[in-house]
Amino acid sequence: MTDAFxxxxxxxxPDLVELLxxxxxxxxxxxxxxHLLAVRRDNILSVPAVFLRDNEPLHELRGTLFVLADxxxxDDEAMDWLLSEDESLGVSPIEALRSGRKTEVRRVAQALG
Structure with missing residues (x-):
C-alpha cells in the first residue's frame, strides 16, 4: 500500500454502520x-471516506470496481490505483469520479488491463 493511503x-x-x-x-x-471497496489496514477492514457522498456509496464507484476487477x-491494487494520482487524468481516479468524469476514468482503467 502506498503513501496515497x-x-x-x-x-x-462500525463507522459505516453509524454513518450510513x-x-x-x-x-x-x-x-x-x-458498492464499496474495503481493504485491511492494521488488520481492520476499512473504506476511504472519499468513497461516500451524502452518506451513500459513490454511485460511480461500483462499475469502475467491476472494470478494474475485469x-x-x-482489491489492494484497485484501491492503490483509485487513490493515487493518475498521470493521464491529472488527479486521482476517485477525485475524477467525484467530479463527474466516470467515462474517462473507466476508459483509463480498461486500458490498464
Missing part, C-alpha cells in the same frame, strides 16, 4: 456487492 480518512465497518444508518451485515453486503486488479 495515508492522505485519506478511513472508515471502519445500516446494520453491520448490510454494510458488509455493500462491500461484497462492490482488468485483473486485486
Amino acid at each position: 495515508s492522505h485519506h480518512e478511513w472508515l471502519t465497518v 444508518d445500516l446494520s453491520q451485515s448490510r454494510v458488509r453486503r455493500l462491500i461484497e456487492d462492490r 482488468s485483473g486488479f486485486s
